[in-house]
Amino acid sequence: MDLLEYQAKALFSEMGIPVLPSQKIDYPKDLKRLKIPYPIVLKSQVHTEERNSLGGIKFVENTIDAVAAAQTIFNLPIKDKYPVVLLAEAKYNADQELYLAVVLDPIVRRPLIIASKQGGIDTKTAMKSMQKVVVDQEFSPFYARRLMVKIGLEGKLIESVSYIVEKMYQLFLEKDLDLIEINPLGISPKGEVMALDGKVSVNNYALGRHPDLGSIAGKNISNNYAIKQKELKEIDHSSLSVMSNINVASSETLISDYRLKFTELQGNIGILCNGEGLTMATVDMVIQAQGKPANFLNIKLGDYLELKDRYQMFAALDLITQKENVKVVLINVIGIVETSDELITIVYEYLNKFKSIYQARIRFVFRLLGGKISKARERLLGLPVEVIENLEDAVSKAVSLSE
Amino acid sequence: MDLLEYQAKALFSEMGIPVLPSQKIDYPKDLKRLKIPYPIVLKSQVHTEERNSLGGIKFVENTIDAVAAAQTIFNLPIKDKYPVVLLAEAKYNADQELYLAVVLDPIVRRPLIIASKQGGIDTKTAMKSMQKVVVDQEFSPFYARRLMVKIGLEGKLIESVSYIVEKMYQLFLEKDLDLIEINPLGISPKGEVMALDGKVSVNNYALGRHPDLGSIAGKNISNNYAIKQKELKEIDHSSLSVMSNINVASSETLISDYRLKFTELQGNIGILCNGEGLTMATVDMVIQAQGKPANFLNIKLGDYLELKDRYQMFAALDLITQKENVKVVLINVIGIVETSDELITIVYEYLNKFKSIYQARIRFVFRLLGGKISKARERLLGLPVEVIENLEDAVSKAVSLSE
C-alpha cells in the first residue's frame, strides 16, 4: 500500500526527518488561506513516477497564479489518475540532491539501504550510480556511514546524511514498510539536509498492526481505486449484487487483493484457480493450446483454509464472468478435500441462480482434483458445466468450447 | 531517578497498560472539581515503601471527607517527605493481586522479569514467592509466558498477564529504565487486569536521550530534594556563593550526583577523593586509624577527564567543609598529571580566598599522587594545608590533626 507524498512527509516529520513547511490543498480556494510565503511549489498527489514530466508540479509566485495552477493540476489526469489533494510547499535552494532508500531484498532476506549521489526527478539516472549496503544484523548507524562513504560523501555530510538514513530505517522497522525512499534529499550550500520528495510503501500483511496506517490506506483506496470500485459496483447491479453486502473495510482488502491477482486480457476464456503457481501454469497451458485467456484470477482455497466467505467466491466468479468477451470459464481447483462439498455447492448455486443469464453466453469447465469429483458431477448435472479431473483434458475442453 | 506513582501511571497508560481513572490533586480544593465518581482512594505521592502503613492512603466516600483527608495527607510527612501532589483514583475490586517487575541484573548482565502471586502492599511478602526469568536474548513474549507458568497462572490469565509484562518490558527498553514494577496488578473476578500501583526508575545515564523524562526528573528533584536544595542554598550564602552561578539544570545533576556519592556522618574529618573505590579505601583507613569521618565525597577527576567545571570543584570543597563539626579535610587525589596544575590552582584559590574563615577552624591535608607534588608544596606554602604524597602518612596526619 503506497502513501501519497504528503502522507509520507507527515511520517518523516514525526520521525524528525526535516521536511519543508507545507500545506495540504483540498480545493483551489484553500490557497487563499495559505500560511507558507511565496514562491511555492504545487504538487499533484498521485502515485506515479512521471508526475513532473506530465505537468503535475508547478512553481507559482502569488495567489492568483497559485489558484489557477491548482485548478489546472486538479483537472490533469496523470496516468489516468486525478489527484484528490495537492501539496503546497515552500521552495528549497538545494546545492546537491541525493537519492536514499530502504527496501527489503527477497533474495538475501535482509533490508538494503541504498543511496546515489545522482538524486532528483529521474529515478533511472539515480539507479545507475546507486550503491547499497546489506543490513545483515540488527541495524546500527555504522551501516549508514558505510553507505555514505561508498557514495563518496565527505566531512560532516557523512554523519548528517547517515542520521537521515538512520531515521528512515527506524520508520521502515516501526511501520513495517516495504519501501521508504527520499528522492531527492536536498543539501543546501550550508550543508543542511531536507527531504524534498518521498515515497512510503506499507506492507499489506502488517497493516493490521498499524491502525494509523490502516486508516490512511482506507482513504487512499477510496480515492485512487475509484475507477476499480466503480466497475465493481456495476457488476453488483447487473448480476449478483453480492458486493453491496460487503462493507467498506472488507471490500478494500478484496479489491487490493484482486488488484494483485486479477489480470484482464483480450481473449475469451476466464480462468479461476486456487494458488498463484497453479494459475500461471493453467494460463500457460491455455495459451499453449491456442486458447485466449480473457482474464485470470487466483483465489485462496485450501484444505485447511476455511471457505469463510461465500461472498468472496461469488464475487470472484462474478469478476471472471462479467465481461462480454468471456465465452468459457475454466475453474481449476486442486487439493481441497474437506471443503470440496462447500465449493461444489457454491458453484451449483451460482450456476443455478443465473442459468437464465449465462446459459446462452458462457460455458463452464470445472476441474477438480482431490475433491469429490463424482459428487460434483452428480450435483452439477444439467447445468452448463463440464466436470473434469485431468488438467490437460480440462484445458483442451475449455479451448475447444471457446472456438 | 524515580518517578512518582502518577507519573509512572501516565507512562503505563501511553503504553496500553490498563490503569484506573485518576486525577492529580495539587490542592485539597481540586477535589471539588473531581471527575471520578466516589468512592475514591487518595494517595500521597511520595517515593517510599511504607506509604500505606504510615497513613498516606485514604479511602473516601464524598467530597467533604475527601477534602479533609487530602488536607491530612498533604500535611503528613512520610519519612521526612511531604507530598506535593496527591492522586485521586477510582476504587477497584480485585480478586487477586500479583507482583510484576522488570529490572536489570548486574551479574548476569541481562534484564530479569520477575513476578509473584503474592502481590500487594507488602513487597517483602511478595519477594518470598518471587519467580524470575532471565531475558537472555532479545525479548519475545514467550519469556513472559514462561514466567506466568512459573508462578502457576492458568488459562486465559497466562496470556493476559503476559501481555502486561510485554508492555512493561517495552517501556523498560524504550525509556531506558532501571526498574519498572506493578504492585499490585489487580485481577478482577472476570479476569480483567489493572495496574493498581506502579514504580518506574529511570537510568540516570540515559536521561539525556529521553527529554520527556528529563523534564519530569527536573520537577521531582525540585519537589523532593527541596530540603537538600535548601541546605545547598545556605552554603551559598554563608560561604562561596558558587551555587548561584549554576543554573537549575546543572544543579540538578550536581545534586543527584552528590546524593549518590556524598555521605554525611558524625565525625570531624571531611574526605574528598577522586574515584569511588579510592574514597571507600580512604574512609576505611581513616576509621582503622581511629579517625572519625565527618563525611565523604567522590568527585570525578582524572587525567583525561577535563576539569571542566571549576565551580563543581569549589562546590565539592564547600560540601565537605560546610558543617561545624569538620576539623580536618583530607583531599586524596591520584593519577592526574595533565590536570594537576589546575587542581593545585583551585585548591590555592579556595584556601586563599577563604583563609580568614577557615584558618582558625579547619586544617587541610592534600594527598597528591602522580601530580606535580613539589609544585603543589611550593604553591600552597603558607596556607593551612599539608601536602603529602604517601597515603598512609596523609591519613595519619589527618587523624592526628583531628584529635
Added chain:
Amino acid sequence: MDLTRYSKVIVQGITEKISTQIALAMKSFGTNVVAGISPGEGGKQWHGIPVFSLVEQAVAKVGVIDVSVIVMPAYQVLDAALEAIASGLKQIVIITEGVPPLDMVKLLRKAEATETLIVGPNCAGIIVPDQFLLGTHPTRFYTPGPIGIISRSNTLTYEVAWELTKSRLGQSVSVSLGCDPIVGSSFIQWLQILDEDDDTELIVLVGEVGGVSEEVAASYISETIDKPVIAYIAGTYAPINKNYSYASYVINAIVGRKTESKIAAFEEVNIPVAKRPSDIPSLVRNSLEK
C-alpha cells in the same frame, strides 16, 4: 535432512480449528506428533495429543523435539518460532500465511545464528510419502519413490506430484518452501539437502516467473549439484506484470535481476525445462535413463 518417521514433532497453536485438522492429518499419516502447544491449555489432551502451555514443558516431558509445525495467527508466528528455537528445536515449518516480512527478517537472523532450518511461511511444508507429513500436502497425490520435489508453490506442487504419481514415478521428499516473498529456506538450501539425501535420485524444481530466486538456483545447480535436476517454471506464457510494486522495481533495479531470463538460465546450464506439468514425467525418465 535430519528427519525420519521417528522424529518428534510438535504443533504450535494446536487448539485452533485449522491447526487441529492439520495435526490430526499429520498424525493419521504416521507423523510422530508428540505434543501440541497452546498457552493456558497445558495439561489437557487434545484428540489424543498432549497439550502444553510452553514448548519447554513439552521438551521436559518428551525430551529433545525435532520439528515444530507452527499454525499460529500471523502476528504471533515470530514469537512462537523464537520460543521453539530457545527450546532447542532446529527445524521449524511455518504454515501460516501473512507473516510480516520484517518479522521473518528477525527470525532468519536468529535462525542463521542458531543453525535452525525454517520452511515457510505460507507453505504446504514437507512430505515424505508413506513416512511422515509436516504440513498440509494432500497425501493422496503422493507415492514413495526416488524423485525429490522443491517448489515455491503449494497447489502447483500437488499437480506436479500427481503427474509423477500417475506415471509411477514416486517421490522421496516434496517440499513447498512457501509462497510469501520472504521465506525461511531457499531453493539452494534444499537442493543441497536433497543432493545429500540417499533416497533422492533426481530433483524436480518448480518455480514461478514472478519469483526471484530461480535463476540463482540455476547457476548453483550447475556448480554444485551432482544429481539430475528438472526445472519447471510456471507463468512463462502468461502475460504477468512482474514488477507490480514500486518496491520490487527498486529492488530489481539495484540488484540487476532480470526475471525474464529464468528459462534461459536453466537451459544455459543444460537443465531440462518442462513446458507443462504433464511434460515432467518423460523428462524425468529421460534423465534417469542417462
Added chain:
Amino acid sequence: MDLTRYSKVIVQGITEKISTQIALAMKSFGTNVVAGISPGEGGKQWHGIPVFSLVEQAVAKVGVIDVSVIVMPAYQVLDAALEAIASGLKQIVIITEGVPPLDMVKLLRKAEATETLIVGPNCAGIIVPDQFLLGTHPTRFYTPGPIGIISRSNTLTYEVAWELTKSRLGQSVSVSLGCDPIVGSSFIQWLQILDEDDDTELIVLVGEVGGVSEEVAASYISETIDKPVIAYIAGTYAPINKNYSYASYVINAIVGRKTESKIAAFEEVNIPVAKRPSDIPSLVRNSLEK
C-alpha cells in the same frame, strides 16, 4: 590474553581532545596504534596516526586489527563497538563513562555471540608494564613483574599498583574492568585469562563493597584458579548504604545476594584479604614464598 606489544590497535573517536591525549599517551608508551577512526575525517593524519572514516577502511589498509579503544560520546559507544565487531575485531576497551546500561546489554548479547572480549565502559583499561597500554592507566605507577591486578576501580587500582611497585613487586598485567554497574568482562573472565597467562604468578583482585560480583569470584577462585590470589575489598569499614536504589533492593531481594558477606566469602576459601593497600605487598610476598 591474546595481546602483545605488536597487537594492532585503533582508537575510535580519535579526533576529540581527550581521545587524542589517550591515543598519544598509548602510542608513546609503545602501543602499536595503527589507526584512528573519525567519520568524515578519513584520509587525514592526526599527530602521526592515520585517520579513517570507517573501521572497515582501517582493516582494508592495515589488515586484521586486534583491539579497539573506544573514546566516543556515551550514546555513540554501542554503535562504535558494533561497528568494530562487524569489522572482525575481537577485543574492545571502552573508556567512556555514562553508557546506558541497556546499550551494554545489547552489546554484550552481540559480544557473546561473536566471542568478543569487552573491557569497560568507564574503565582505565589494560596495561602491561613496559609493553603496551590500552586505556588510561598512568604508566608511572607500574613496573614489569609477575603480579596480575584485576579491579573494578580506576584510581584505587593505581594506588594498589603503586604499593606493589614501591615494594619492588612488578606487574604482569593490570586491568580495570570499569566502574559502571554493567561492564563487559567480569572478574571471572579475567581470573581465567590471568590464570592462563604465563607471565602472571599471582593475582591481586581489587573489589568494592558496593559491587556485586566479588563473592561470585571467591567461589570461582577456589574451584578453578590454580595461581595464588590476594583480595582487597575497599569499603568494609565505611558506613556505605549499599542498597541506595529501589532497583538494587529488588535485585538483591530476588537473587538473594548479601553484599555484607564479601570478605567472609574470600576467607572461607582461604584467600588472604588485605585490610588496606599497604598490606598487599606483604601478603603477596607471603603467598609467593609458599
